[in-house]
Amino acid sequence: MTSRSLPVALIGPMASGKSRIGRRVAAALDVPFIDTDSVVVAEHGPISGIFEREGEDFFRVLERAAVAEALEQAAVVSLGGGAVLDPRTQEDLRDATVIRLTISEESVAKRIGGSKRPLLHGDAVEAWARINTERGPLYERLAHVSFDTSTRPISEIAADIVLWLEERS
Numbered sequence: 469m470t471s472r473s474l475p476v477a478l479i480g481p482m483a484s485g486k487s488r489i490g491r492r493v494a495a496a497l498d499v500p501f502i503d504t505d506s507v508v509v510a511e512h513g514p515i516s517g518i519f520e521r522e523g524e525d526f527f528r529v530l531e532r533a534a535v536a537e538a539l540e541q542a543a544v545v546s547l548g549g550g551a552v553l554d555p556r557t558q559e560d561l562r563d564a565t566v567i568r569l570t571i572s573e574e575s576v577a578k579r580i581g582g583s584k585r586p587l588l589h590g591d592a593v594e595a596w597a598r599i600n601t602e603r604g605p606l607y608e609r610l611a612h613v614s615f616d617t618s619t620r621p622i623s624e625i626a627a628d629i630v631l632w633l634e635e636r637s
């Protein structure tokens with residue numbers, strides 16, 4: 469893979485595996501890994517607390533700052549699930565290699581039990597499915613390629629992504 473492919477951005481819905489798989493891909497490529505949710509948490513505390521105290525719009529401002537800085541790095545960047553809603557992020561992604569992770573509703577149900585994700589209160593699976601349907605076309609439009617994470621182990625999916633990146637460059 470050449471540095472022209474960087475940054476590599478992982479996008480997709482909550483619990484699709486962006487953080488876990490992104491970390492593995494970065495390690496395999498020997499480049500830094502940045503998770504924009506983790507950057508916001510490190511600087512401002514847990515995301516659920518930000519949503520409760522200051523609201524989603526304020527979270528999106530903090531998130532956008534983290535995303536803008538991350539996408540300037542030669543790194544693998546896992547974006548928060550809603551980061552792609554910002555038109556400036558959509559524009560920044562034109563200079564990145566964008567990988568979309570998908571997951572079925574059936575599989576996500578097993579991953580979001582006991583979730584603290586602020587947008588998934590109430591019936592978490594139903595809320596997840598609604599958001600995934602709303603954003604699906606946007607994720608698809610922004611991505612160069614999609615990988616489904618519903619059934620296979622994280623290690624195999626990460627290896628497939630690395631192979632795809634190597635073949636593409």
Ligand SMILES: Nc1ncnc2c1ncn2[C@@H]1O[C@H](COP(=O)(O)OP(=O)(O)OP(=O)(O)O)[C@@H](O)[C@H]1O
Nearest residue numbers: 481482483484485486487488549579617620621622
């Ligand atoms: N391929 C997989 N098989 C089984 N479990 C997985 C797989 N990928 C991720 N998981 C599990 O699903 C959960 C969510 O993964 P992860 O945190 O990487 O998702 P995410 O896309 O970063 O979510 P968020 O948008 O909330 O940050 C974790 O508990 C992780 O271990």
Ligand SMILES: O=C(O)C1=C[C@@H](O)[C@@H](O)[C@H](O)C1
Nearest residue numbers: 482505515548549550585586
């Ligand atoms: O899909 C979303 O809008 C979100 C996803 C998470 O990664 C966090 O960024 C936050 O919980 C919001």
Ligand SMILES: [Mg+2]
Nearest residue numbers: 486487505546
């Ligand atoms: Mg994550």
